[in-house]
Amino acid sequence: MRQSDAHLKNGMINRKIQYRTIPSADDGEFVAHxxxxxxxxxxxxxxxxLVICMDEQPVQxxxxxxxxxAATAKHPKRVDYEYERA
Numbered sequence: 138m139r140q141s142d143a144h145l146k147n148g149m150i151n152r153k154i155q156y157r158t159i160p161s162a163d164d165g166e167f168v169a170h171x172x173x174x175x176x177x178x179x180x181x182x183x184x185x186x187l188v189i190c191m192d193e194q195p196v197q198x199x200x201x202x203x204x205x206x207a208a209t210a211k212h213p214k215r216v217d218y219e220y221e222r223a
Contacts, residue, residue: 198223 177188200221208214 180186180188200223201216202219202221203217205217206212206215
């Protein structure tokens with residue numbers, strides 16, 4: 138099956154999307170710091186200078202399946218173990 142046939146079959150169009158942080162026009166400090174980071178990523182691989190990318194908040198998005206029970210004077214907030222990935 139050709140790619141053009143595949144996107145017609147499921148109604149999807151094959152597109153590339155680039156997600157970027159777009160700073161406000163007046164935030165020169167942010168732009169300067171971001172350019173420093175991008176300059177590091179643009180450097181050729183060097184085994185003596187490893188580059189590690191880390192997310193600022195390592196969290197997993199989860200939704201509640203059951204409504205949590207609010208905290209009381211005798212009990213902390215109670216949340217069911219079952220969750221839904223968001």
